[in-house]
Amino acid sequence: xxxxxxxxxxxxxxxxxxxxxxxxxxxxxxxxxxxxxxxxxxxxxxxxxxxxxxxxxxxxxxxxxxxxxxxxxxxxxxxxxxxxxxxxxxxxxxxxxxxxxxxxxxxxxxxxxxxxxxxxxxxxxxxxxxxxxxxxxxxxxxxxxxxxxxxxxxxxxxxxxxxxxxxxxxxxxxxxxxxxxxxxxxxxxxxxxxxxxxxxxxxxxxxxxxxxxxxxxxxxxxxxxxxxxxxxxxxxxxxxxxxxxxxxxxxxxxxxxxxxxxxxxxxxxxxxxxxxxxxxxxxxxxxxxxxxxxxxxxxxxxxxxxxxxxxxxxxxxxxxxxx
Numbered sequence: 001x002x003x004x005x006x007x008x009x010x011x012x013x014x015x016x017x018x019x020x021x022x023x024x025x026x027x028x029x030x031x032x033x034x035x036x037x038x039x040x041x042x043x044x045x046x047x048x049x050x051x052x053x054x055x056x057x058x059x060x061x062x063x064x065x066x067x068x069x070x071x072x073x074x075x076x077x078x079x080x081x082x083x084x085x086x087x088x089x090x091x092x093x094x095x096x097x098x099x100x101x102x103x104x105x106x107x108x109x110x111x112x113x114x115x116x117x118x119x120x121x122x123x124x125x126x127x128x129x130x131x132x133x134x135x136x137x138x139x140x141x142x143x144x145x146x147x148x149x150x151x152x153x154x155x156x157x158x159x160x161x162x163x164x165x166x167x168x169x170x171x172x173x174x175x176x177x178x179x180x181x182x183x184x185x186x187x188x189x190x191x192x193x194x195x196x197x198x199x200x201x202x203x204x205x206x207x208x209x210x211x212x213x214x215x216x217x218x219x220x221x222x223x224x225x226x227x228x229x230x231x232x233x234x235x236x237x238x239x240x241x242x243x244x245x246x247x248x249x250x251x252x253x254x255x256x257x258x259x260x261x262x263x264x265x266x267x268x269x270x271x272x273x274x275x276x277x278x279x280x281x282x283x284x285x286x287x288x289x290x291x292x293x294x295x296x297x298x299x300x301x302x303x304x305x306x307x308x309x310x311x312x313x314x315x316x317x318x319x320x321x322x323x
Contacts, residue, residue, distance in 0.1 A: 023081050023082050023083065023084070024078075024079040024080070024081060025078060025079065025080055025082065025088055026077070026078030026079050026080070027074055027075065027076045027077060027078055027080070027090065028076060029076045030076075030092055030093060030094045031076060031090050031091065031092055031093065032073050032074065032075070032076075032090070032091055032093055032136075032138055032141065033073070033074035033088050033089060033090045033091075034071050034072070034073065034074065034088075034089045034091075034141050034142075034145060035072070035074060035082065035086055035087070035088055035089075036086065036087045036089065037085065037086050038085055039087075041069070041071045041142060041145075041146065042071060042072040043069045043070065043071055043072070044069075044070040044071065044072055045070075047069070047070035048067050048068060048069055048070060049066065049067060049068045049069075049070065049139075049140055049142075049143070049212055050063045050064070050066075050067040052070065052139060052140075053139075054137065054139055054140055054211045054212045055212045057208045057209040057212065058209050058212050058213075062209070062212075062213070066143070066147075066212055066213050068140060068142040068143045068147055068215075069142055070139075070142070071141055071142045073138060073141060074088075089145050091136050091141065091144060091145065092136065093135055093136050093138055094135065095133055095134070095135045095219055096133070096134055096135065097131050097132070097133050098131065098132055098134070098152075098156075099113055099114065099130075099131055100116055100128070100129075100130050100131060100132050100156075100159065100160075100163075100221070100223070101113050101114055101115050101116035101128070101129065102156070103156070104150060104152050104153045104156060105150075105153055114129070115127040115128065115129060115227075116128045116129070116160065116163070118163065118164045118167040118168070119164070119167070119168055120167055120168065120170070120189060120192070121168055121169060121170065121171070124189060124228055126167070126189055126192075126226055126227065126228050127225075127226075127227045127228075128163070128167070128223060128225065128226055129223075129224055129225035129227070130221070130222050130223035130224045130225065131222045131224075132159060132218055132220070132221055132222065133218070133219040133220045133222070134152075134155065134210075134216050134217060134218050134219060135216070135217050135219060136215060136216055136217075137211040137215045137216060137217045139211070140211055140212060140215040141215060142215070143212075143213070143214055143215035144214065144215030144216060145215070147214065147215060148214055151214040151215055151216050152216065154213070154214045155207075155210050155214050155216045155218070158207065158210060158213070158214075159203070159207055159210075159218065159221075162203065162206045162207060163203060163223075166199065166202055166203070166206075167192065170191060170192055170195075170199070171191065189226060189228050192226045193226050196223055196224075196226070199223055200220075200221045200222065200223055203218075203221035203223070204218065204220065204221055207221070289303075
């Protein structure tokens with residue numbers, strides 16, 4: 001009798017420890033959880049990612065390829081209860097930072113995850129340094145948990161392929177009417193260094209679809225350094241020095257030309273004013289003589305006599321022809 005009671009009590013104790021106490025769980029503030037029942041995640045009806053806002057950055061073909069079901073997300077809190085045939089998958093949604101040269105599959109790649117190599121459009125093998133910030137997409141946990149074995153590897157591979165394609169085809173934007181001579185030099189590393197902000201913004205736009213593809217959001221791309229090979233560094237420095245000297249000479253020549261143009265315009269204005277000052281008395285005299293002529297012959301003769309008298313009064317001697 002006691003043996004039977006002991007077996008029953010032992011079974012109840014084992015059942016409580018095995019299925020009751022271990023069936024209680026909690027979810028932290030920076031975590032989200034997904035429950036599976038017999039291996040199948042709880043879904044929100046027939047909703048899929050193809051019809052959600054995160055799929056706006058995907059093409060029609062990619063929407064069919066990366067079409068994942070929407071699952072019920074367990075929010076922070078608890079304790080929650082689960083049955084023995086249910087399983088809980090917890091993920092952290094905190095933002096994380098990673099060196100963009102780091103290879104999750106092989107830590108020894110890319111010089112131990114420190115420098116990412118890429119080839120520019122002028123066939124220079126350059127090294128890139130920087131970081132990326134990423135986090136798990138709460139709206140697409142199915143893709144992160146069940147779509148890929150290691151989502152971070154897919155995201156990093158996608159990021160690196162997009163970055164290398166951009167580096168290989170990058171051309172610095174040139175404003176209309178610009179006289180920038182860097183296009184003549186044709187060194188793409190200079191263009192990349194001067195347009196790091198545009199490069200980072202391009203990477204953010206191109207990688208916006210990572211949330212729909214792999215369930216991970218790239219918050220920011222922070223490319224901080226673009227370094228050429230050591231054998232190219234000295235030649236590049238010489239080119240940059242020559243380019244700066246040419247730019248300085250062009251600026252000085254333009255300033256000198258602008259100054260001469262201003263001086264020439266001022267001289268023309270002065271000569272024009274002098275000519276106008278000389279012409280105006282003659283024009284006034286012509287108008288006066290025309291008015292006297294219109295008044296009659298005697299008026300003109302009187303004017304000429306008065307002019308002669310004024311001249312006579314100013315002269316020291318007069319020589320007249322005998323009539």
